[in-house]
Amino acid sequence: xxxxxxxxxxxxxxxxxxxxxxxxxxxxxxxxxxxxxxxxxxxxxxxxxxxxxxxxxxxxxxxxxxxxxxxxxxxxxxxxxxxxxxxxxxxxxxxxxxxxxxxxxxxxxxxxxxxxxxxxxxxxxxxxxxxxxxxxxxxxxxxxxxxxxxxxxxxxxxxxxxxxxxxx
Amino acid sequence: xxxxxxxxxxxxxxxxxxxxxxxxxxxxxxxxxxxxxxxxxxxxxxxxxxxxxxxxxxxxxxxxxxxxxxxxxxxxxxxxxxxxxxxxxxxxxxxxxxxxxxxxxxxxxxxxxxxxxxxxxxxxxxxxxxxxxxxxxxxxxxxxxxxxxxxxxxxxxxxxxxxxxxxx
Numbered sequence: 001x002x003x004x005x006x007x008x009x010x011x012x013x014x015x016x017x018x019x020x021x022x023x024x025x026x027x028x029x030x031x032x033x034x035x036x037x038x039x040x041x042x043x044x045x046x047x048x049x050x051x052x053x054x055x056x057x058x059x060x061x062x063x064x065x066x067x068x069x070x071x072x073x074x075x076x077x078x079x080x081x082x083x084x085x086x087x088x089x090x091x092x093x094x095x096x097x098x099x100x101x102x103x104x105x106x107x108x109x110x111x112x113x114x115x116x117x118x119x120x121x122x123x124x125x126x127x128x129x130x131x132x133x134x135x136x137x138x139x140x141x142x143x144x145x146x147x148x149x150x151x152x153x154x155x156x157x158x159x160x161x162x163x164x165x166x167x168x
Numbered sequence: 169x170x171x172x173x174x175x176x177x178x179x180x181x182x183x184x185x186x187x188x189x190x191x192x193x194x195x196x197x198x199x200x201x202x203x204x205x206x207x208x209x210x211x212x213x214x215x216x217x218x219x220x221x222x223x224x225x226x227x228x229x230x231x232x233x234x235x236x237x238x239x240x241x242x243x244x245x246x247x248x249x250x251x252x253x254x255x256x257x258x259x260x261x262x263x264x265x266x267x268x269x270x271x272x273x274x275x276x277x278x279x280x281x282x283x284x285x286x287x288x289x290x291x292x293x294x295x296x297x298x299x300x301x302x303x304x305x306x307x308x309x310x311x312x313x314x315x316x317x318x319x320x321x322x323x324x325x326x327x328x329x330x331x332x333x334x335x336x
Contacts, residue, residue, distance in 0.1 A: 008324050011331070012296060018266040018277060020195040020297045027208055028186060035182045035215040042220050 174226035185218060189235050192298050196236065196308075198263040199293035200243045201250075202282045207263065210246050214239045236308040280330040288323030291316055 170188060173181035193214060197207035217238050218225060228234040264281060266274025281289055294300045294308070302320070306313040 007328075011324055011328055014277065014331070015292070015296045015327075018264050018274060020198055020263070020293065021204065021265050023190050023194050023208075023211075027211075028190065031190075031208075031212045031215050032182050032186055034212055035185075035219045036179055038216045038219045039179050039182060039222075042222075 171226055174222050193239055195293055195298050197239060197243060199289050200286055202263055204263045206246060210242050213242050232308050233310050280327055284323050284326055288319045291319045292323045295320055
């Protein structure tokens with residue numbers, strides 16, 4: 001430590017030959033005048049005003065947030081159109097009968113998905129049934145009937161399997 | 169006395185503030201900003217800020233730490249603004265007054281000090297030019313005394329290396 005001090009001494013000696021200038025009287029006058037002006041502008045009753053202002057600002061922010069949330073909700077509801085009557089008149093599924101389950105929101109989501117897929121399937125199925133019915137009508141009108149038994153009255157079974165009943 | 173004037177909300181506290189802190193704060197700001205004009209402008213901002221926050225200052229446990237904290241907060245903002253306007257930066261090098269005689273390495277000393285990291289430079293300037301102890305500096309900067317001492321030591325080592333070809 002002593003060595004360090006003795007090492008620093010010449011450098012400190014050199015440094016002390018220079019100096020940092022003191023503030024001038026003009027600077028003092030300028031700065032104190034500005035400070036006094038600022039003093040006059042900030043009145044003494046500010047300390048109790050600060051928390052009051054903060055409270056008012058917080059309350060205003062809270063009111064604004066709530067109003068925005070309400071507005072957003074109303075807007076979203078106005079945009080919403082109820083789905084098809086088919087979906088609206090769906091009978092409750094077994095999931096609805098279930099008591100409160102863990103993963104409730106997920107289960108409800110699955111029920112909704114299930115309902116949607118059923119609606120799609122029902123329409124597809126009705127289309128399919130309609131097309132089959134049309135095909136059958138056309139077939140009937142043409143008077144073509146599928147043979148119930150092969151011509152010649154012979155069995156469709158393979159010859160070797162004809163005596164298969166004898167085993168039972 | 170100063171704190172009492174602040175408590176009374178007496179504008180005479182401005183003068184007391186000036187007498188007590190102006191020299192040290194100006195030296196501190198000069199070594200942080202390496203510019204006398206910038207330091208004077210920031211000192212004005214610091215005084216205005218102190219006056220606006222005088223109610224907090226009146227209750228502060230350590231006035232010095234509070235005042236230096238304001239100065240430390242103001243200076244970086246000024247440096248950022250100055251970086252944006254580089255033309256202003258080049259003009260002012262008179263923050264440290266060095267001897268004029270031709271055998272003195274004054275210019276090199278000023279340049280070497282300016283090249284030091286800010287945290288080391290501020291400790292050296294406070295110690296050498298304001299005759300503050302490490303304990304006092306640690307109070308101003310809100311740092312452990314050991315940190316202040318090591319900053320001083322590292323700063324002096326760097327200065328010695330930078331000025332090694334100068335006869336100390």
